[in-house]
Structure formats: structure tokens, C-alpha cells
Amino acid sequence: MEEIDVPPFFLCPISLEIMKDPVTVSTGITYDRESIEKWLYSGKNTTCPVTKQVIADSELTPNHTLRRLIQSWCVLNASHGFKRIPTPRPPINKAQIAKLLTDAKSPQQQRRCLRKLQSIAAENATNKRCIEAAGAVEFLAAIVINSNSMEESSEDGVDSTRPTDEALSILYNLQLSEAGLKILLRKNSDFVECLTRVMQRGTYESRAYGALLLKSLMEVADPMQLTRLKPQLFTEAIQILQDQKSYQASKAMLQLLINVCPWGGNRVKAVEAGGVPVLIDLLIDSTENRACEMILTVLEMMCGCAEGRAKLLGHAAGLAVVSKKILRVSQVASERAVRILLVVSKFCATPSVLQEMLQLGVVSKLCLVLQVDCSNKIKERAREVLKLHVRAWKNSPCIPTNLLSSYPA
Numbered sequence: 001m002e003e004i005d006v007p008p009f010f011l012c013p014i015s016l017e018i019m020k021d022p023v024t025v026s027t028g029i030t031y032d033r034e035s036i037e038k039w040l041y042s043g044k045n046t047t048c049p050v051t052k053q054v055i056a057d058s059e060l061t062p063n064h065t066l067r068r069l070i071q072s073w074c075v076l077n078a079s080h081g082f083k084r085i086p087t088p089r090p091p092i093n094k095a096q097i098a099k100l101l102t103d104a105k106s107p108q109q110q111r112r113c114l115r116k117l118q119s120i121a122a123e124n125a126t127n128k129r130c131i132e133a134a135g136a137v138e139f140l141a142a143i144v145i146n147s148n149s150m151e152e153s154s155e156d157g158v159d160s161t162r163p164t165d166e167a168l169s170i171l172y173n174l175q176l177s178e179a180g181l182k183i184l185l186r187k188n189s190d191f192v193e194c195l196t197r198v199m200q201r202g203t204y205e206s207r208a209y210g211a212l213l214l215k216s217l218m219e220v221a222d223p224m225q226l227t228r229l230k231p232q233l234f235t236e237a238i239q240i241l242q243d244q245k246s247y248q249a250s251k252a253m254l255q256l257l258i259n260v261c262p263w264g265g266n267r268v269k270a271v272e273a274g275g276v277p278v279l280i281d282l283l284i285d286s287t288e289n290r291a292c293e294m295i296l297t298v299l300e301m302m303c304g305c306a307e308g309r310a311k312l313l314g315h316a317a318g319l320a321v322v323s324k325k326i327l328r329v330s331q332v333a334s335e336r337a338v339r340i341l342l343v344v345s346k347f348c349a350t351p352s353v354l355q356e357m358l359q360l361g362v363v364s365k366l367c368l369v370l371q372v373d374c375s376n377k378i379k380e381r382a383r384e385v386l387k388l389h390v391r392a393w394k395n396s397p398c399i400p401t402n403l404l405s406s407y408p409a
Helices: 033-042 064-076 094-103 107-123 125-133 136-153 158-173 178-187 191-201 204-220 223-227 231-243 247-260 264-272 275-285 289-302 306-314 318-324 331-347 351-359 362-371 376-388
Strands: 022-024 030-032
Touching: 022 033, 022 064, 030 033, 033 125, 094 107, 094 125, 094 136, 107 125, 107 136, 107 158, 125 136, 136 158, 136 178, 136 191, 158 204, 178 191, 178 204, 191 204, 191 231, 204 231, 204 247, 223 264, 231 247, 231 264, 231 275, 247 264, 247 289, 264 275, 264 289, 264 306, 275 289, 275 306, 275 318, 289 306, 289 331, 306 318, 306 331, 318 331, 318 362, 331 351, 331 362, 331 376, 351 362, 362 376
Parallel strands: none
Antiparallel strands: 022 030
């Protein structure tokens, strides 16, 4: 069979395959819709792959003329194995979404609107961005807030939670841009508090979506918003960690605590919510490296305040499990664990604590750190801990002779 060369302008510049749905971006270059959507939305790029210019408007304009040329060429070359590409369905636009939102006035219409939005968003990334650009973020947030209020005043909250579940599901699956997340924080000042209530008494799905959304919101919040977080948020975050019903939600709560606990007041709130014993129990059972690293990171932050250190020392397994993770998980985990032991050694070095660290093998583990191949940062901090209490530990029979030789002078 004779080979036919495909005209180069029929090929997508990204995939180098024949375009099925050619669209033109603001820089004037035409791509196949699927390829450019993946580039812009999944890859979170903002430039044109060919010109490297910033794409000012992510609106994709269908190139009908080129599509018809490609279809005609495929028909003419059908004998060579080329199939005519089907005419794509017209993409959704902002005006259609805006009308859908405007018409959703009654509870029944809102339900239909939510189902329609869910269906549209599931089709592709362009639809998600279109939904966001049409103002659906505020619409969905209002449903969550209003449904939550209805639930509070209703004796039977079963029906009132359904719109909340659907709206939260859509908000999460839209994978909102940073601008969209900031709209939620700026224009809906009580949305974070509303998500906290959802996490407290919502359904399994709504609690998980609420936790994931809250994590995303805290990643774009400004310092002023982060310092005003209410204690109840920390209580519910710790509760989700304790329940361990959703892996995704638990991981989101660990990341949330990492984002908010650099502020001292938030550390105290997290400790008062019962965070330290819950984290220690999680650390005992955790086998995944990344989870251990995140738990130790949060635990280190909480030990940055006196209340956190007291809770660590008050837990029967606190010092032992932190020490156990050194050299067993990763360099990051080891460094976090040694830093926790360092703050304990600096600020809580009572005779009983020093003796406990000896008996639990914490001091021996730090001596081992100086002998093995690990980062200089870990060695420096381990050396610092050992030097702080050289008189209390160096000549102790609790330290094996082979490890005692590495004890710093």
C-alpha cells in the first residue's frame, strides 16, 4: 500500500498526531483540544508550547475551517486507512453555565443544577475552568453554607445534607485555581467555619471533601487569616486523624497542620485539641515513609511550645517512638526526630527525663547516628543533644561500649 504523507498543519504540535478537535489559543497557534487541555490544566502551564508566550486567556477557540479540511482529507484518503474524524460536540461556554446558575432558584432547581454541574465538570478540564470562571464557586459555597444552616435548625438533617455533599464534591473535583480558592476565603468569610461544622457532623463523604477543601484553602490563605483560625477547626482536624476513616482526608489534615502550625498560637490550639497523643499513636502504627515524615514534621512544630513538649513527655511511648524512627524511615524523618529530641533536651532536661532517655535507648540511638552514614545536619544535632548532657550520660552503663566510643567530648 502506498504511504501517504499527512500534511504537517494537520498535526498537533504537542502530540504530532492528526488533530481530532483543533482549537486555537490566544497566541494564534492551533492544537488538538485534548493535548492543549492536558498541557494547560493537568500540567498547570501558562505558556504556549510553540511560542513560549504567556496565554492571556485560556479560552480555546474551535478552528472549524481546519477541522473540515482534516475531515475532507481523511475521506479522500480512506483507502489508505484514514477514518473521518467525527464532528466534536460544541463545548460548554460561560453563558450557558451562568444561565444554569441563574435559573437555580428553588431547592428542586438547585438539585438539578448540581447534578448538571457534576456531569459537565466530569467531561474535561476545560469545562471545570469554565464552571469556575462563570461564578459557580460562590454559588456552590452559598449552597454549602445555607444547607448547613438548615441542618442546624432541622430536626431531621438527612435531606438537608444532600446538597452539601453534592456541592462539596463539585467544589473539590473542580480542582480550583488559586484565584478560585481565594474567592472562597475572601467573599465567604464564614466558609472555613462552615467546613469545620461539616467535618464535625457531616456524612462520610462530606467530611472527607470538607477536609480536602480546607487543606487547599489553608495553602492560599494569608497570614492574617491563618492567625484567626478557631480552636474548633483544630479539634475536628485531630478527630479526622484519630478516626482514620479516609486516607486522603487524614493526609490532608496532616498537610493542613503543617501549613498552619508555624504560627505559635496555632501550635497551642493543635496541642489543646489533643494533637500530640494522636500523632504519637499514628506514628506507632505508621509504616509509610511519607506519612511518618509528615507526622514527625507536625509533632516537631507542636513541640515548639511548652504545652506540646509536656504532652510528648506525658505519653508513655512519646520519646521511645520518636527515637525509634531515627535511621529507620528516611533522612527527613531522622532529622525531624532528632530535632524533637533536641528541643526536649534543651527545655525539659529534668533528672527524670534524662534518666528516661537513657533507659529507653534514646542516648544510644544518638550515639549510633554519629557512627553511621547519614546527613551532616542529623549528626550535628545529635552531637548537640549529647553534648548538652555529657555529665549525666557519658559514663552510663546503659550505653553499649561500642557506641560509647563515639560519644563526643
